[in-house]
């Protein structure tokens with residue numbers, strides 16, 4: 001844990017080199033998600049999610065499978081598709097309400113000011129088009145570059161994301177490249193127009209540990225250079241320690257704890273966060289390979305228990321927990337949704 005924290009701290013120190021203006025004051029977030037609710041006609045999948053993000057800042061979304069991380073990202077990008085829709089709440093980006101924009105305006109924004117990197121690059125890339133053309137097209141579309149200028153810039157981008165022999169790789173098809181190389185191409189595409197916000201949903205999960213470390217380092221470097229903010233979804237608390245400024249822990253559609261990475265690792269307050277930390281330590285110390293050591297499973301969104309959804313799995317549950325605990329500030333910048341936060345009983 002100490003090593004993880006050191007890695008996190010050295011990263012935060014490197015953020016001090018971000019360009020002037022990259023770290024905006026907390027009163028002027030680049031992104032503000034306010035009371036976001038997402039679901040279908042019959043289910044509530046994301047409930048009252050609120051957070052903000054300053055330029056240059058990285059927020060990690062963590063939590064078990066099915067707790068609403070991807071839907072939160074997709075809703076932020078305006079990419080939900082039927083039957084899932086935004087039922088309430090607002091998404092403000094650079095002072096503009098995205099939730100009110102037309103599809104045409106959103107298309108202009110995506111890829112240029114906001115980019116998303118998905119888990120499975122090989123599936124996200126077009127299999128029948130050369131990777132160079134796919135990245136060059138983004139540059140022609142959004143930046144109006146000529147085909148020659150777009151190709152030259154694509155070569156530079158490939159070089160920047162660590163693709164060996166970049167000029168030759170322009171002509172490759174996705175199936176001719178490894179998963180790690182395709183992920184780098186996705187990242188090159190996402191960074192092509194120097195977006196202000198990058199949303200990375202499990203962007204490194206499918207990669208081997210060495211490639212993952214290289215990609216994280218690369219993202220951090222590029223972020224420090226361009227001052228981009230990032231939402232980074234991951235299951236891996238080691239990755240969180242490496243990359244996060246702040247962390248939102250999600251459980252069954254809600255944020256249950258929101259804190260700086262330092263606070264979250266030093267003083268996790270929600271029993272669920274503490275459980276996740278214990279899993280991490282347990283897996284690290286005994287090398288069991290088991291990450292989900294919290295008994296039980298995340299409830300089905302259509303059959304949540306009354307009150308706190310974590311109640312049935314919680315070691316500290318009492319009769320009070322049938323009342324939904326509100327996400328409440330414990331101290332500046334640290335909020336927890338629990339009736340007994342940080343309680344060691």
Ligand SMILES: Nc1ncnc2c1ncn2[C@@H]1O[C@H](COP(=O)(O)OP(=O)(O)OP(=O)(O)O)[C@@H](O)[C@H]1O
Pocket residue numbers: 040045063064065066067068069070071072082083084301
């Ligand atoms: N198109 C859909 N229709 C109905 N339910 C959906 C749809 N997409 C997601 N869900 C449900 O919404 C909940 C949240 O899903 P989401 O994909 O956001 O979870 P996640 O936290 O990203 O999980 P994972 O870690 O597995 O990626 C889950 O219960 C999921 O089954």
Ligand SMILES: [Mg+2]
Pocket residue numbers: 069070071201
């Ligand atoms: Mg997901």
